[in-house]
Amino acid sequence: MDLQISIKKALGSFHFQVDCLLNRERVGLFGESGSGKTTFVNLLAGLLMPDSGAIFLEGQCLYSGEKGIQVPPERRRIGVVFQHPHLFPHLTVKGNLLFGFKRCAPENRKVDFPALVEVLKLGDLLKRGIANLSGGEKQRVAIGRAVLSNPRLLLLDEPLSGLDDNLKFQVIPYLKAVSDQFSIPFIFISHSMMEMRLMTDWVLVMEQGALREQTTAEDLARRKIGHSRMGYLNLVKMKNPRRSGEWVFYSWGGGMLSLPLKEGAEEAIFEVSSKDILVMKRSPDSSGRGNILKSRVIGMFPAGNEIGLELDCAGEHLIAEVTKDTAAELEICRGAEIFAVIKPSALRPLI
Amino acid sequence: MFHFLSSDYEAILLSLQVAFCATALSLPCGFAVAYLLTYRSFRGKIFLDMFLNLPLTLPPVVVGYFLLLLIGKNSWLGHFLYTWGIELIFTWKAAVIASAVVGFPLLVRSIRLGMEAIDEKMIQTSRTLGAKWYDAMVTVILPLSLKGIVAGSSLMFARSLGEFGATIIVAGNIPGVTQTIPLAIFDYASSPRGEATALSLCIVSVVLTLGILFFHELLIRQAGKKV
Numbered sequence: 001m002d003l004q005i006s007i008k009k010a011l012g013s014f015h016f017q018v019d020c021l022l023n024r025e026r027v028g029l030f031g032e033s034g035s036g037k038t039t040f041v042n043l044l045a046g047l048l049m050p051d052s053g054a055i056f057l058e059g060q061c062l063y064s065g066e067k068g069i070q071v072p073p074e075r076r077r078i079g080v081v082f083q084h085p086h087l088f089p090h091l092t093v094k095g096n097l098l099f100g101f102k103r104c105a106p107e108n109r110k111v112d113f114p115a116l117v118e119v120l121k122l123g124d125l126l127k128r129g130i131a132n133l134s135g136g137e138k139q140r141v142a143i144g145r146a147v148l149s150n151p152r153l154l155l156l157d158e159p160l161s162g163l164d165d166n167l168k169f170q171v172i173p174y175l176k177a178v179s180d181q182f183s184i185p186f187i188f189i190s191h192s193m194m195e196m197r198l199m200t201d202w203v204l205v206m207e208q209g210a211l212r213e214q215t216t217a218e219d220l221a222r223r224k225i226g227h228s229r230m231g232y233l234n235l236v237k238m239k240n241p242r243r244s245g246e247w248v249f250y251s252w253g254g255g256m257l258s259l260p261l262k263e264g265a266e267e268a269i270f271e272v273s274s275k276d277i278l279v280m281k282r283s284p285d286s287s288g289r290g291n292i293l294k295s296r297v298i299g300m301f302p303a304g305n306e307i308g309l310e311l312d313c314a315g316e317h318l319i320a321e322v323t324k325d326t327a328a329e330l331e332i333c334r335g336a337e338i339f340a341v342i343k344p345s346a347l348r349p350l351i
Numbered sequence: 352m353f354h355f356l357s358s359d360y361e362a363i364l365l366s367l368q369v370a371f372c373a374t375a376l377s378l379p380c381g382f383a384v385a386y387l388l389t390y391r392s393f394r395g396k397i398f399l400d401m402f403l404n405l406p407l408t409l410p411p412v413v414v415g416y417f418l419l420l421l422i423g424k425n426s427w428l429g430h431f432l433y434t435w436g437i438e439l440i441f442t443w444k445a446a447v448i449a450s451a452v453v454g455f456p457l458l459v460r461s462i463r464l465g466m467e468a469i470d471e472k473m474i475q476t477s478r479t480l481g482a483k484w485y486d487a488m489v490t491v492i493l494p495l496s497l498k499g500i501v502a503g504s505s506l507m508f509a510r511s512l513g514e515f516g517a518t519i520i521v522a523g524n525i526p527g528v529t530q531t532i533p534l535a536i537f538d539y540a541s542s543p544r545g546e547a548t549a550l551s552l553c554i555v556s557v558v559l560t561l562g563i564l565f566f567h568e569l570l571i572r573q574a575g576k577k578v
Binding site: 045046047072073074076077078079080082084086088089090099100103104145146149 | 470472473475476477478479480481482483484486490491494495
């Protein structure tokens with residue numbers, strides 16, 4: 001992506017101003033509701049006209065207040081996936097998918113129909129009307145429709161917000177697959193830190209219509225620990241469990257993590273909050289079982305009133321947090337060996 | 352039961368002909384005006400809206416009189432048309448114009464309601480997918496406002512069948528030439544032995560209107576299935 005954007009827009013009492021240069025492929029736009037994320041999308045897609053400034057994408061001027069240029073949305077080649085799929089109800093799934101493809105100049109068609117259908121696994125849905133699709137299927141079709149229009153840039157405007165957690169984590173792999181397979185740069189808009197970490201490499205943080213900072217999703221997540229009720233959500237990928245009685249056991253991080261049987265898929269991603277990881281100087285169980293991971297502190301960082309700990313558990317990484325008093329009491333420092341204890345109920349399955 | 356003269360049958364046929372022509376002629380204009388009023392911002396939009404709705408509130412006779420002033424032989428437009436050999440006043444074409452003007456606001460209102468029900472994001476999506484404004488108008492807005500178009504057309508057709516005030520002013524009441532069902536009923540009702548025929552024509556009117564309403568429901572259901 002080669003995007004230069006330097007624009008201003010006043011919408012009543014709300015003032016939007018962004019000035020940045022983006023040259024990464026997987027960019028996130030993070031901010032609370034009302035921070036200007038959707039305004040950003042509308043201005044970039046040409047659905048709203050800035051008051052002043054300029055927008056350049058791959059060297060092409062899309063808007064220039066000075067020169068009086070405003071390229072209409074249909075000539076920008078910027079695909080948009082909104083929060084709701086907005087599929088055309090009078091067309092079938094195939095008709096929806098091909099809407100943009102048919103209007104794309106043949107020389108720009110890099111993503112072809114069969115390849116996309118394969119990646120998004122839409123083959124069985126093609127002849128169906130959109131009324132018969134589930135929420136996740138509708139969003140997959142909306143993503144496919146935008147990708148098939150062969151855009152230079154894809155704007156994903158909170159595409160997962162309208163889905164429940166289960167569907168959300170069903171759609172994420174498809175979004176990632178599309179991004180990997182067809183190498184279309186995207187800007188992913190969300191107010192969910194978890195989605196940012198799963199989808200993006202670089203994040204623009206918006207606040208009250210202005211760009212506050214640019215950083216990585218990981219860095220942002222760590223810095224937000226102190227301000228978040230949920231803490232830092234560690235993603236734990238586990239596979240090949242061993243079942244015993246009513247429990248399943250996954251080998252992870254040099255130890256064994258046990259979960260109730262109903263949670264045990266063959267391959268799954270779990271989230272565990274930094275607040276749910278108990279840090280101890282000595283192992284409470286000499287057998288080494290019971291969700292206890294021997295860890296080494298490889299990083300410490302401020303997290304509001306607490307201290308964030310980056311733990312290395314036999315090659316796997318976890319973020320935990322402790323109060324300053326606890327850190328002092330346990331003599332925690334970089335390089336110290338400690339034990340991280342995770343309650344089985346703290347491991348929540350995502351996918 | 353019905354003892355109609357040939358001029359009565361002609362009145363029935365003429366009514367259908369006038370209603371059909373008025374609706375067919377108004378439909379493309381009605382769609383365009385509804386599109387303008389729904390999706391475009393321009394100076395004087397509110398006045399255009401008010402002007403278009405005038406025939407809804409004005410007495411039809413007033414509308415007819417204005418039309419007479421506009422297309423009568425003494426008017427600039429009427430004179431211009433006359434030099435081209437086009438004569439409108441006291442022809443069935445004048446009845447079509449009268450019906451079109453009086454029914455037009457109903458048509459536009461229904462289509463606008465249909466258009467306003469379309470999610471704006473859907474239209475924006477079509478634009479980001481490469482559709483120019485006229486492409487989006489034909490491939491997204493038109494099919495999605497089909498219910499409004501059907502409802503507006505039916506309303507206008509029914510209104511045209513019943514048009515009296517404006518028609519009698521610009522087209523007159525000439526049996527076999529410009530006499531429609533309402534005008535014929537008016538004639539029979541004012542003559543001493545015309546009561547039975549007037550009632551028969553009233554029944555024909557009711558049957559025609561019921562037929563339109565039935566057809567309207569059918570089309571709405573069909574449109575609903577597709578959208």
